[in-house]
Amino acid sequence: MITRSEVEGAAARIGDRVRRTPVMRHGSANGPEVWLKLEQTQHTGSFKARGAFNRILSAAADGRLPESGVIAASGGNAGLAFAFAARELGVPAEVYVPMTSPMVKVDRLRDLGADVVQIGDRYAEAYDAATKRAADTGALFCHPYDQPEVCAGQGTLGLELLEQTGGDVDTILIAVGGGGLMAGVAAAVEGRARVVGVEPETAPTLHRALAAGRPVDVEVSGVAMDSLGAPRIGEIAFAVATRTGVPSVLVPDAAIVAARQRLWDEHRLVVEHGTAAAYAALLTGAYEPAAGERAAVVLCGANTDPGDLVPTTR
Structure with missing residues (x-):
């Protein structure tokens, strides 16, 4: 809430x-x-840039932003926003997208400095992989829409x-x-x-x-x-x-x-x-x-x- x-x-x-x-x-x-x-x-x-900045800045202010950076799952507007905000704040970013994502979107994410991981045929598979990666590395997971800071x-x-x-x-x-x-x-x-x-x-x-x-x-x-x-x-x-x-x-x-x-x-x-x-x-x-x-x-x-x-x- x-x-x-x-x-x-x-x-x-x-x-x-x-x-x-x-x-x-x-x-x-x-x-x-x-x-x-x-x-x-x-x-x-x-x-979505608004929520991306607030999520990352809030974590940094509370000491919750690890050196491993942020992880998101989205080949669309949310992924672009988190990649952009991370680049502007000097934070590493990984973005997980399905293999079916258009290359123009994948290339744009890379242009923004994100490490792009293509996995699975559906968004749900990319999302599951991103949350597992965040748990394994301690990176800050960034949800496209269901987090208070976002x-x-x-x-x-x-x-x-x-x-x-x-x-x-x-x-x-x-x-x-x-x-x-x-x-x-x-x-x-x-x-x-x-x-x-x-x-x-x-x-x-x-x-x-x-x-x-x-x-x-x-x-x-x-x-x-x-x-x-x-x-x-x-x-x-x-x-x-x-x-x-x-x-x-x-x-x-x-x-x-x-x-x-x-x-x-x-x-x-x-x-x-x-x-x-x-x-x-x-x-x-x-x-x-x-x-x-x-x-x-x-x-x-x-x-x-x-x-x-x-x-x-x-």
Whole structure:
């Protein structure tokens, strides 16, 4: 469980090691006016650098950071974030990825200075190998989303958004996979704004957990699986969601694709499909702001191939 206090501590600890990403006003003659938080411009292309820095810096401050460094399991945004933060802090990093990971991602991890270990055909195999290696070497294991320091670090985005809007926001829409970002932001803005989780219909981890009253395993698939493919909501995320009343709304894959294209057409913003899910909730009416409600959408990542965006002259 985390609270605003832990998020404030993370903000002080991280300082200017992460970018203060911009916000922009998004208006439409046919819909509500909202803020867009452009977190896709963060280091390594996603919000996860925030949590990575806080996890490593917290361990260093408490004397828990060994000379063997850090270990993570992720060929995606989390792996990139931990590799980047470790490099910036002068800490050795090992990142475990499945053999099926695209070489472009493996090469990028190596470019960031990480030792990359390719093992197994599935993420679960890489994860198991990483946790065993951490236990054997004493290295600090860094979870992609279900550790207090990681969630608190991600929550610094929420503090930043409140400052940038002068507190002039009622609702924040956030795409949910494992739930680390949602948990951190919900804790950061508790009592000041409401967080709404948005998930693909094909990866409803929070939705199913809320219905079951506990985190449950979910079969995941669809266009956003690369970034919202966690098979189970994190324990921390579930606890924060139930404490703060975070609901889940679902959007279909077709709407996610359309939302991603629209962000390009209207704003020249390139984002991941998972990121576009949050925006799709507004476009489809899965979430409809009330009259006068002030909403914000977090655009949380941009590690995507823009080649499938349809060229437009708008």
